Amino acid sequence: MVAVNPDTDIGVEIDGEARPIRVTLSGAYTIHTLTEVGRRLDGLGPDIVIDLGRVTRLDTAGAWSLLSLRSRLEGGGGTLSLEGTTPEMDAVIETVAGALPGATETHDEDEGRTLADRLDDLGRAVVGGGQALMGYAGYLGLFLAGLVRVILHPREFRLTALVHHCGEVGLKAVPIVALMSFLIGIVLAFQGASQLRQFGAEVFVVDLIAVSILRELGILLTAIIVAGRTASAFTAAIGSMKMREEIDAMRTLGLDPTTVLFVPRILALLLMLPILGVIANFSGLVGGGLMSWIELGISPQMFQTRLLEGEHANHLMVGLVKAPFFALIIGVVGCRAGMQVRSNAESLGRQTSNSVVAAIFAVIVADALFSIFFSEIGV
Amino acid sequence: MADRETVIEVRGLRNQFGDHVVHDGLDLDVYRGEIIGIVGGSGTGKSVLLRTIAGLQTPAAGQVRVLGTDAFTADPDARAALEARWGVMFQDGALFSSLTVRENVEVPMRAIGDLAPETARALADLKISMVGLPPNAGDKYPSELSGGMRKRAGLARALALDPEIVFLDEPTAGLDPIGAADFDALIRGLSRSLGLTVFLVTHDLDTLHAVCDRVAVLAERKVLVTGTMQDMLSVDHPWVRSYFHGPRARAALDGAAAGTAKEED
Numbered sequence: 001m002v003a004v005n006p007d008t009d010i011g012v013e014i015d016g017e018a019r020p021i022r023v024t025l026s027g028a029y030t031i032h033t034l035t036e037v038g039r040r041l042d043g044l045g046p047d048i049v050i051d052l053g054r055v056t057r058l059d060t061a062g063a064w065s066l067l068s069l070r071s072r073l074e075g076g077g078g079t080l081s082l083e084g085t086t087p088e089m090d091a092v093i094e095t096v097a098g099a100l101p102g103a104t105e106t107h108d109e110d111e112g113r114t115l116a117d118r119l120d121d122l123g124r125a126v127v128g129g130g131q132a133l134m135g136y137a138g139y140l141g142l143f144l145a146g147l148v149r150v151i152l153h154p155r156e157f158r159l160t161a162l163v164h165h166c167g168e169v170g171l172k173a174v175p176i177v178a179l180m181s182f183l184i185g186i187v188l189a190f191q192g193a194s195q196l197r198q199f200g201a202e203v204f205v206v207d208l209i210a211v212s213i214l215r216e217l218g219i220l221l222t223a224i225i226v227a228g229r230t231a232s233a234f235t236a237a238i239g240s241m242k243m244r245e246e247i248d249a250m251r252t253l254g255l256d257p258t259t260v261l262f263v264p265r266i267l268a269l270l271l272m273l274p275i276l277g278v279i280a281n282f283s284g285l286v287g288g289g290l291m292s293w294i295e296l297g298i299s300p301q302m303f304q305t306r307l308l309e310g311e312h313a314n315h316l317m318v319g320l321v322k323a324p325f326f327a328l329i330i331g332v333v334g335c336r337a338g339m340q341v342r343s344n345a346e347s348l349g350r351q352t353s354n355s356v357v358a359a360i361f362a363v364i365v366a367d368a369l370f371s372i373f374f375s376e377i378g379v
Numbered sequence: 380m381a382d383r384e385t386v387i388e389v390r391g392l393r394n395q396f397g398d399h400v401v402h403d404g405l406d407l408d409v410y411r412g413e414i415i416g417i418v419g420g421s422g423t424g425k426s427v428l429l430r431t432i433a434g435l436q437t438p439a440a441g442q443v444r445v446l447g448t449d450a451f452t453a454d455p456d457a458r459a460a461l462e463a464r465w466g467v468m469f470q471d472g473a474l475f476s477s478l479t480v481r482e483n484v485e486v487p488m489r490a491i492g493d494l495a496p497e498t499a500r501a502l503a504d505l506k507i508s509m510v511g512l513p514p515n516a517g518d519k520y521p522s523e524l525s526g527g528m529r530k531r532a533g534l535a536r537a538l539a540l541d542p543e544i545v546f547l548d549e550p551t552a553g554l555d556p557i558g559a560a561d562f563d564a565l566i567r568g569l570s571r572s573l574g575l576t577v578f579l580v581t582h583d584l585d586t587l588h589a590v591c592d593r594v595a596v597l598a599e600r601k602v603l604v605t606g607t608m609q610d611m612l613s614v615d616h617p618w619v620r621s622y623f624h625g626p627r628a629r630a631a632l633d634g635a636a637a638g639t640a641k642e643e644d
Contacts, residue, residue, distance in 0.1 A: 031502065031540060035493045059541035060509070060573065061502050068501075088574055095572040099509040344522040346476045 020047030026054035031061035046078025053084025146258035161264035170272030181280035185287025209288035223326035227359035231334035235355040238338025266331030273327040383410040392441035419597030466537030472529035474521040481517035584631035
């Protein structure tokens with residue numbers, strides 16, 4: 001007799017001499033012990049009698065393993081009979097037998113993927129990408145139409161919402177944008193100084209900083225930060241409204257989501273991004289000037305004089321003219337991703353991260369196109 | 380009833396959130412194998428009671444003994460052993476959204492060291508079929524299921540380790556009447572055939588009539604009264620009267636009576 005804890009363990013006694021083979025179980029025949037029983041009974045047959053008289057607990061997993069044993073034995077022409085079952089055990093076995101799913105194999109979908117399947121996937125991805133581009137164009141159109149409508153019907157315009165979003169998008173982004181740009185100015189001055197010193201051309205560090213910050217980095221990095229902050233915020237806000245059917249509720253109340261949600265947000269970005277760009281330019285120049293002073297001894301007055309002599313005004317214009325385009329990209333990407341959210345939280349999370357990636361990517365692509373354009377027209 | 384084994388014993392329970400006292404001096408006994416329905420107005424702390432017994436909420440005072448173990452002073456091992464003996468179905472199923480239904484049901488089984496993956500898979504399919512889901516539901520993700528199917532899948536996960544007690548939070552809320560009646564029958568059938576003790580929080584009078592052996596009414600921060608549905612009809616308390624004698628209660632009672640009569644034919 002094996003000492004068993006009747007609540008957690010199982011004792012298996014096998015009388016292999018008897019015909020049919022007699023198995024006496026004692027203790028708990030449950031999901032915790034069925035592996036043990038399966039191991040002991042493996043290969044026995046063809047006819048088995050199992051005595052459950054001393055089993056204290058039989059759960060559905062135990063019943064399932066009895067039934068699988070029975071189907072294995074009967075498949076080989078044998079039999080399984082049970083003895084000493086209580087009415088409760090019979091009820092469990094009956095429930096499990098009634099619920100046993102048919103032998104359906106629904107997986108293995110990944111096997112046998114042919115070249116045609118892969119081409120099919122590629123084709124779908126390309127078409128999907130094309131449709132996404134069309135979608136962005138569609139949302140740009142919606143925004144412009146909404147803008148025209150509020151110009152024609154100023155009473156529909158939501159000034160409070162615009163001011164609120166300007167604060168969220170613009171004012172609250174000032175510290176991070178200014179700090180980032182200040183640090184970039186320092187890095188540029190430091191790296192530029194160590195290179196230009198080799199040629200004794202330290203003073204050109206001013207032009208290096210001015211051109212790179214004003215023309216490219218100030219506005220590009222601002223747009224990237226705003227894309228990370230604001231595109232995700234737009235997607236999360238619009239997406240959670242979409243999820244809770246608030247947008248459908250708006251439509252039934254005769255409110256147009258374009259006017260109520262998109263126009264104030266994108267317009268706020270359009271207004272704020274150029275201002276943030278100017279702030280970034282200024283603090284970048286301050287950072288660069290400070291570093292030039294420390295590292296190269298170029299005094300602030302000299303930096304200023306050199307800056308004004310250099311005719312950097314058109315660089316400033318080239319930089320700032322990109323701001324509204326970046327703002328449109330970020331806003332449209334963020335709003336569209338929000339509207340793509342479906343009724344579960346998972347899609348909200350996925351769309352939010354998608355919108356950040358898509359917005360940053362699109363901003364960089366647009367910047368590259370602008371670079372080519374400006375160099376072609378020779379500005 | 381008194382000679383039956385008590386599986387849940389709540390004594391002097393006090394729950395409060397800041398100044399807001401939800402339960403004060405709440406006592407409740409639940410006996411093995413019964414289906415107890417917890418009812419009460421909104422804000423009387425039905426779900427809080429369920430969460431407290433299931434160990435998700437620490438009470439300010441009082442004692443909760445489940446299956447003979449004190450749920451709040453037990454050491455972590457005893458507590459883990461206890462948790463394996465109950466299952467909880469949350470209101471919307473609370474399925475893990477990144478896993479398929481089958482994988483959701485397999486999650487509790489992973490704690491069992493020597494269970495072969497094929498066995499876990501087969502047992503998960505068994506549970507999925509026991510709660511009345513079609514076989515192909517196992518490969519679906521929770522977002523692809525309807526509300527009723529998510530509840531069933533949540534029940535399958537709660538039943539994964541064959542618990543002795545199942546906690547159900549509003550099992551029929553948001554289901555159409557046919558789906559709700561099916562779910563009632565499912566709970567009753569499983570409870571009878573597997574000897575489950577069911578702790579059920581509900582608003583649904585039809586569910587109370589169809590499945591519950593006993594009803595406990597929460598009001599005035601404690602369990603005001605417990606008893607069968609018939610007992611409830613004779614309780615003289617304003618809330619209990621309006622709940623069990625209201626027009627909807629009457630309709631549910633008539634429906635239940637008609638159902639019983641039909642079965643007897």
